[in-house]
Amino acid sequence: MIMLTIIGMAIVTMVPRFLPAFLMKQSTFKPWVNRWLNAIPFAALGALIFPGIMIDVFPKQPLVGIAGGVVAAVIALTNINVIFAVIGSILTVYLLTM
Structure with missing residues (x-):
């Protein structure tokens, strides 16, 4: 069943x-x-990702999320594999919060 x-x-x-x-x-x-x-699709992704960057990364420090998003966008614009954009964003947020 x-x-x-x-x-x-x-x-x-x-x-x-x-x-x-x-x-x-x-x-x-x-x-x-x-x-x-x-x-x-780009508009939908923007609407889903941008609020998460602003609010969910560190609620008291929205600039950390914005910096991670900017790094991911710059890496993505260079047409490198998407996993590197994700890793770059994660590393940026990690280094800014150490």
């Missing part, structure tokens, strides 16, 4: 994720709509 529940939850989770991918392949949009749709 547990296995059927897990399989059912997997199917219910996958359908809303795969359905838009199949529907979007068959449709074409104007160029400005495509530009707008391509910008959504």
